Amino acid sequence: MNVWLIAATVLLAGLIPCGVVMLRGSIVEALVGLQMAGIVQTIVLLLLAEGFHRPPFFDLAVVLALLTLAAGLVFARMLERWV
């Protein structure tokens, strides 16, 4: 267990407030919680990739950062128009 893996484990606790907001808040607040969770997960993947010394794992973080943007835009557009 190195400092990267410890940080990743600690940072995973940040998903709990995001989950609470998603479950208890309004639908737009839930979207904010989802975006926050995406950011936290991206950083956790960065920390895990470095902690396990697996450079290819960094690709997961890059892809998740892109998908977080795309998913957030799609949800925001949908909430704006239809839901």
Add this chain to the structure above:
Amino acid sequence: MSVSSVAVAVLIGIGVVIELACCIGVLVMDDAYDKLHYLGPAAIVGPLFIAAAVVVAEALSQAGIKALLTAVLLIVASPVLSHATARALYIRQRDHIELDPRSQS
């Protein structure tokens, strides 16, 4: 313990604390507009510290460059997402969005 490993630990610590503080901010703020403010530092400051830690540990290797790329992606995406979310909330509350009066004259 070398200087670089201390620097890495400090950078990681600052990044993680910023992220956790922003998560708590999202939880405790009252409405969605207030909560949106906490996405900014979480997507800009935190990833910068973590990417800096990776670069200090690995230099500009494949890992360092990908960490920087991830941080840049988050930094670019954050204002776009915040704007889109705030716009969606504004339209949901008012059922429309006012046109710019300058464009109507």
